[in-house]
Amino acid sequence: MQLHYGWDEFKNVDFMSFLPIILPVIAIGFILVLIALIDLYRHRKTRKNILLWTLIIIFVNTLGPILYFVIGRKDSDRI
Amino acid sequence: MNNFTVLAKKEFVQMVREFKVIWLPLVFIFLGLTQPVVSYYLPSILKALGGGQGITIDPSMAAQKGGEVLASTLGSQFDQLGVMIIIVSMMGVVQSDKANGMLAFILTRPVTVGSYISGKVISNYLFVACSVVLGYLVSYLYVILLFTRVDFVDLLVALLFYLMWILFIVSFTTMISTIFNSQGIIALISIVFLLGCRIVVGLSPVLDNVNPASMSKHAMEVLILGTVNTDVIWSVISTIVLSALTILVTNIWISKKKFNNE
Amino acid sequence: MKLEIKNVTKKFKEKTAVNNFSMELQSGECVGLIGPNGAGKSTLIKVIADIIDPSMGEVLLGGKKISKMKREIGYLPQYPNFFQWMTAKETLTFMGQLSGIKKEELTRSIPEIMSKVGLSGEENSKVRTFSGGMKQRLGIAQALLHKPSLIVMDEPVSALDPIGRREVLNIIEEIKKETTILLSTHILSDAEEICERFVIIKNGEKIEDTTMTELLNRNSENKINVDLTVKNQEWIEIVKSLNFVKGVEVIGNKLKIEVENIELNKNLLLASALEHNVDLVRFEIDNDTLEEIFLKLVVEK
Numbered sequence: 094m095q096l097h098y099g100w101d102e103f104k105n106v107d108f109m110s111f112l113p114i115i116l117p118v119i120a121i122g123f124i125l126v127l128i129a130l131i132d133l134y135r136h137r138k139t140r141k142n143i144l145l146w147t148l149i150i151i152f153v154n155t156l157g158p159i160l161y162f163v164i165g166r167k168d169s170d171r172i
Numbered sequence: 173m174n175n176f177t178v179l180a181k182k183e184f185v186q187m188v189r190e191f192k193v194i195w196l197p198l199v200f201i202f203l204g205l206t207q208p209v210v211s212y213y214l215p216s217i218l219k220a221l222g223g224g225q226g227i228t229i230d231p232s233m234a235a236q237k238g239g240e241v242l243a244s245t246l247g248s249q250f251d252q253l254g255v256m257i258i259i260v261s262m263m264g265v266v267q268s269d270k271a272n273g274m275l276a277f278i279l280t281r282p283v284t285v286g287s288y289i290s291g292k293v294i295s296n297y298l299f300v301a302c303s304v305v306l307g308y309l310v311s312y313l314y315v316i317l318l319f320t321r322v323d324f325v326d327l328l329v330a331l332l333f334y335l336m337w338i339l340f341i342v343s344f345t346t347m348i349s350t351i352f353n354s355q356g357i358i359a360l361i362s363i364v365f366l367l368g369c370r371i372v373v374g375l376s377p378v379l380d381n382v383n384p385a386s387m388s389k390h391a392m393e394v395l396i397l398g399t400v401n402t403d404v405i406w407s408v409i410s411t412i413v414l415s416a417l418t419i420l421v422t423n424i425w426i427s428k429k430k431f432n433n434e
Numbered sequence: 435m436k437l438e439i440k441n442v443t444k445k446f447k448e449k450t451a452v453n454n455f456s457m458e459l460q461s462g463e464c465v466g467l468i469g470p471n472g473a474g475k476s477t478l479i480k481v482i483a484d485i486i487d488p489s490m491g492e493v494l495l496g497g498k499k500i501s502k503m504k505r506e507i508g509y510l511p512q513y514p515n516f517f518q519w520m521t522a523k524e525t526l527t528f529m530g531q532l533s534g535i536k537k538e539e540l541t542r543s544i545p546e547i548m549s550k551v552g553l554s555g556e557e558n559s560k561v562r563t564f565s566g567g568m569k570q571r572l573g574i575a576q577a578l579l580h581k582p583s584l585i586v587m588d589e590p591v592s593a594l595d596p597i598g599r600r601e602v603l604n605i606i607e608e609i610k611k612e613t614t615i616l617l618s619t620h621i622l623s624d625a626e627e628i629c630e631r632f633v634i635i636k637n638g639e640k641i642e643d644t645t646m647t648e649l650l651n652r653n654s655e656n657k658i659n660v661d662l663t664v665k666n667q668e669w670i671e672i673v674k675s676l677n678f679v680k681g682v683e684v685i686g687n688k689l690k691i692e693v694e695n696i697e698l699n700k701n702l703l704l705a706s707a708l709e710h711n712v713d714l715v716r717f718e719i720d721n722d723t724l725e726e727i728f729l730k731l732v733v734e735k
């Protein structure tokens with residue numbers, strides 16, 4: 094199996110040298126998700142589509158939290 | 173405190189309350205990280221994946237110079253997703269004040285239209301510029317870590333050029349936000365126009381001289397070649413003039429109270 | 435300061451919202467601007483607050499163009515809206531600073547004004563959480579904060595429930611003592627309660643500018659209503675024979691008596707009733723209620 098073969102080879106890349114460089118990228122994505130979720134929770138009473146936004150924030154990589162901040166936060170400010 | 177500082181301060185407080193002060197810089201840091209990391213690992217990933225099949229790796233890709241990587245951070249990351257995110261984060265800058273009546277309300281106080289607009293444009297520009305600078309610096313750190321060094325003067329000159337393009341983005345979006353009433357339309361027009369400006373860069377030297385987006389090209393050239401194209405002076409002038417023009421149009425539009433006569 | 439509205443006309447494309455409207459407001463006066471929905475009240479008030487420019491005419495405050503006198507005006511919009519993310523105190527600080535008040539002065543005057551409009555204790559609540567009545571009161575606080583010489587309010591009580599309405603009316607009653615007030619409403623009884631003078635606007639035109647007493651007198655027709663417990667034919671005959679009585683209308687045990695001169699004759703009539711031991715339930719001058727007069731004016735003209 095080609096894919097399997099490729100993945101095996103991929104593992105041979107030295108992960109310890111990989112980690113310090115990749116970590117900040119993951120960390121920033123994580124912080125964004127966290128802040129978006131905290132904000133969503135704090136304003137859960139005035140927001141629409143809470144569940145939908147939770148899913149978007151968690152599963153749409155990086156762009157999810159941004160979408161939430163830009164569009165999702167606006168719901169309640171319209172009044 | 174005069175009205176300008178009151179209004180600008182309000183913008184900053186609002187950014188803090190809406191978490192914009194956290195997420196926009198983070199987004200730019202993320203974009204800044206992406207390019208060097210991807211450029212660095214792409215060859216080894218490709219090699220790892222395609223190793224057994226003998227795909228040849230372009231050697232120029234494997235050994236990019238630091239300046240080139242930093243340039244593509246500007247050209248591929250900031251100028252695409254970055255610009256879109258700036259626009260989307262600013263589409264309501266005047267529109268939401270119009271929609272909920274706050275613009276009219278603020279202007280019933282002894283506030284000049286000029287201080288209202290300058291409060292908006294300057295505060296938003298400072299903030300967006302800071303986010304861009306942060307992302308750029310992080311990208312720079314990664315570049316010198318993973319690739320070659322970039323000359324410090326080139327780094328600053330390129331940044332300065334790029335921030336002029338950002339100025340036009342901010343003032344243009346503010347103008348569109350003042351003229352139109354739907355956030356969707358505002359985002360669409362701004363994105364189409366500004367990305368359009370960016371795409372046509374390089375097609376004709378004459379057009380480039382009046383195109384603010386060419387400031388981004390000049391910034392990239394400084395990073396890649398280490399020299400400044402003398403044509404940049406025309407781009408600088410036209411960027412300043414066009415930014416001033418958009419602000420003027422915004423001012424006239426609000427002064428004529430068009431926003432109340434739909 | 436005197437407010438002069440001179441031949442103000444405001445056209446929206448085809449629609450003329452305000453048509454050649456003129457009016458003067460003396461310093462210290464309280465005037466109600468009354469008209470049905472769509473009459474042009476909000477448009478006129480927005481012209482006065484310098485939110486929209488009139489197509490023709492001008493508005494002067496103390497002899498100067500209104501756009502130069504913004505500091506002297508307090509404006510309460512029909513639907514007051516503030517930044518949702520600000521607290522009440524921040525809102526007032528923001529609006530106050532824009533009006534040119536010093537920060538030190540604001541720290542002193544904001545608690546004062548908050549208690550005046552009944553919002554004490556809500557200083558640090560977000561506007562987002564405010565009810566309509568609370569926003570209205572915050573709007574009033576904001577309009578009063580810089581001690582303007584003219585306060586313009588667009589339907590300050592129309593959107594409120596009876597309790598909120600009562601409270602806001604009391605606040606206005608209070609501030610009326612200190613400043614010139616122009617307020618609009620489509621409910622006559624609100625204006626009746628606060629203002630002595632009122633101006634009626636319909637289809638953008640001024641159709642009446644009068645005081646309450648004048649309006650009431652103008653519409654009285656020298657008739658007196660007398661209600662009795664039982665029909666007293668004897669007394670009715672006596673009344674008919676009185677020389678100042680011009681006619682008597684009898685409906686059950688209610689009498690409608692037309693006299694020559696209300697002022698002079700009403701007491702004579704009452705004396706006659708007492709003299710003959712008539713069992714009175716009600717004795718009043720036959721007036722149209724303000725509501726009736728208003729309807730007549732608005733529908734007829």
Ligand SMILES: Nc1ncnc2c1ncn2[C@@H]1O[C@H](COP(=O)(O)OP(=O)(O)O)[C@@H](O)[C@H]1O
Pocket residue numbers: 432433434446449450451469470471472473474475476477478
């Ligand atoms: N921005 C506008 N564009 C077009 N027509 C308007 C606008 N604002 C008000 N009008 C019209 O002007 C008339 C007067 O409106 P308004 O002043 O709001 O009335 P009121 O406050 O007395 O209810 C209405 O017929 C309304 O449709």
Ligand SMILES: [Mg+2]
Pocket residue numbers: 475476477512589
């Ligand atoms: Mg109205």
